[in-house]
Each structure stands twice: as C-alpha cells, then as structure tokens.
Amino acid sequence: MRTLNVEQIEDLVYRLARRAGVTIAEDCLSALVRAEREETGAAKFALGTVLQNAEIAQATQMPVCQDTGMTAVFLELGQDVALTGGLLQDAVNAGVRRAYADGNFRKSICDPLTRVNTGDNTPAHLHVEIVAGDGVRVRLLPKGFGSENMSAVCMLTPAEGREGVLRAIVETVKKAGSRPCPPVVVGVGIGGSFDGCTLLAKKALFRDLGSKNPREDVASIEEEALARINALGIGAQGFGGKITALKVLCEVAPTHIAGLPVAVNIQCHCVRHEEGTL
C-alpha cells in the first residue's frame, strides 16, 4: 500500500489548471492552422485571429479565452493508494481555487437560482475512477459554457440505430449554429444510461484529434458525422465555410435492450486539457 498526501494532488491540479487556462492543445492548434489555410473571407479572418490569440496567450500567460470554464477533473485512483492529509474533493478544489486566483482566471461558478458567484471557481466537477495499481492520474479540462449550453442528450430507440445516432450528432451541431464558437470538436457518448452517456461524451473530449475509435463501426460514425457536419456550411464563428467541426470523437458502452442513449457534448475551438500522474 502506498500512502499519498492529498496536498500532492492539490499541487498537481494547480499546475494542470494554470497551464490549461493559457494553452490550446497542440493537436487542436495544428487542426486550426490547417483550417485557416482552407478557408477564405470572414472565416479565414476569424481563424487567423484565433491563431494570433494563441500566441498572445502564451506570451502574456493570459487565458486564451476569458471563459476559463467549469473545471472538470477526471481522476484515476489506484486501489493500492491510501490518501492522507484530508479529503480528496477538498484538495482538488484547493488546487482550482489557487490556480484561478494566481492565474487571473475568471471565476464563473455560481448558484443556479440566486446566481451568486462562489468567488473562486469551485466546486470543481470531480469524477473518480478506481483502477488497478498504486498510481494517480489526473486529467483536467476547463469547460466553457458557450459550447456546453449547446450540448444535448437524445434517448433514441434501438430501431433508430446508426442513422439515428448520426442524425442526433449532426442536428445538435446544426441547432447550435454560430453559438458554440465553431469550428467545434464534438464529443459523443453512445450507449450506457442517461447519465452514463454524458460522461462518455465528456471523456471523449480528451482524445487526440488525430485519433480514431479502435472499433471500425464507431470510427465510421466519427468520419461520416464529421463529413455531414462540414457539409452544413456553418464555418468558423458561423461566418460560413468548409470547416464547422475539427473532429467528431465517439465513445461507446453497453446499454439496455430497450434504449440507445446518445450524448453530444460540444467543445469550442479552444480545446484545453492537461494531464499528469503521481
């Protein structure tokens, strides 16, 4: 059994959050460079501005986007680790609190009804998975709400099948139009339950944009959905163009014989995620 003080988790969360706030993921940046080359007019102008912004953010260490998001933290905890020094959720919140204060990040978390801001961007949205071994892996994703607001869960019937899944993905992006800051990345959870599919969809957003699902039938949905989305012509910022999405990332899990849940989690072009291990 390995003992680990939760202060180490707090420090890791702090470092990941600071870096994520000011950095667009490398794979996303490359996809944006390719998109800028392909587009013309206002869409090209928008993508050029986005690329220029990424450089300014790195140089000034100012957040790439002022929406520094709700902090989603996916933590894999080895079952041979004994945590000491306090509660895990408190440690994660402490890391977020410190990062958002020191980094001059916006505090965007508030009561849903009174709208009173918690003032420190906590609580973080923590998901813990118990895994084999004595390690800890932390993956962190500050999720902006312009795109989160445009996400959807569709409880399809088994009869709707593959075509239903494709329609759910494409319609969600179509309905979102210019609002989620296209070109978007689309995380899709297929199967599981009402809540399970949403978690799959969010987890999918951590995948490399150059990757494809190892299951061939799932990879073909990713490919076809992307082609149909890019045929919509929404383009960067809704200004019209060929690139409305950079990538569709699908994850699957077994579901009930009566259902086909599909969650579509939209991510703006500001893909920010970091990971580290202890």
Next chain:
Amino acid sequence: MKRIALPLSKAERGALHAGECVLLSGTIYTARDCAHKRIFALLDAKKTTPFPLENAFIYYAGPCPAPAGKASGSCGPTTSARMNSFAPRLLDLGLGGMIGKGEMSAEVVAALKRNGGVYFAAIGGAGALYGNAVKHSECVAFPDLLSEAVYRFEVEDFPLVVAIDAAGNSIYANLPPADPRG
C-alpha cells in the same frame, strides 16, 4: 483593413456592410446576462442607466481579472443570443449597437434596422488578444457582479466583423435551419 472609431453617427453606421472586417477603437461598455437584468430594472423604475444609451455600444463580455500592469484580463465576447430579449428595447432607446458573438434573433435584426444600429461579431475564444487591446478599464456599475459588472473600456483596434448591418443584412443569413425532428 478598415479602421473605425467610436462614436459612430447613424450615417457612419449605415455605411458599414455585413461581412466587412474592421478594426474598431473607442469607448464601449461591457454587459452580459445579470447586468442586463439590472439595467432593465432601472429602466422600469425610471432611474438613470449606468451609462448614457444614446449612440453607445455594448460589448457582451465578462472579463478575467486584470494582471498587474494591464487594463484588463482576457476578454473575448460571449454568446449574444442570450441577450436577444434585451437588445430591442435598448436599441429603441438609442443604443448604437452591440458587439458579441453568434447570431441574434429576427426581433434584434428588426430593431437594428428600425434604429440604424449595427451588430459586430468579435471572434469568440480570442480573449487574450481582446484583453490586450483594452487600454483603459473602469467599473461603472454593479461591482458585486464581479466579471459580470459593467465596465467602461477604451479599446484600440478590436478586430471585428460587421455581422448584422443597419439595413438588416446578416452574415448569419445562410446558417442552416434546424430539423424540427432533431
């Protein structure tokens, strides 16, 4: 690239066309969801608004805190559609227009046309760039709302696209309509 400076007269606004890329300088005011609600409460109570609406431009934005030595933190636009229900009344009261991101409703397009207003799209996700283009910032109302307070910004060379012009032409006109089954 065309450079424009605020304040813009109605005639100058009328000369802008949807799709044009511009660099804008001058005074703008930030306001988003909560600030709009409060401004509407002031208007309903016949009280003075935090800034004169006549010819003013509202920037739908909620900045990050300013780092030492900067006027503003990261400050890109937020989704304008959430302000669809607020914009027409403000335009009818003389507002020159808005800066935000994404499409706005048919009612907003009609109000822009009726009043000769213009709606600019800033580039969503370019917060650091816009934050650096803010040269002076002052909180003029609702400081308890933190990033959602109303700030007066002096900005220099904000890269913008004329999204909906005073004639009602919209860069978003060709967005596909959503499938009602979806």
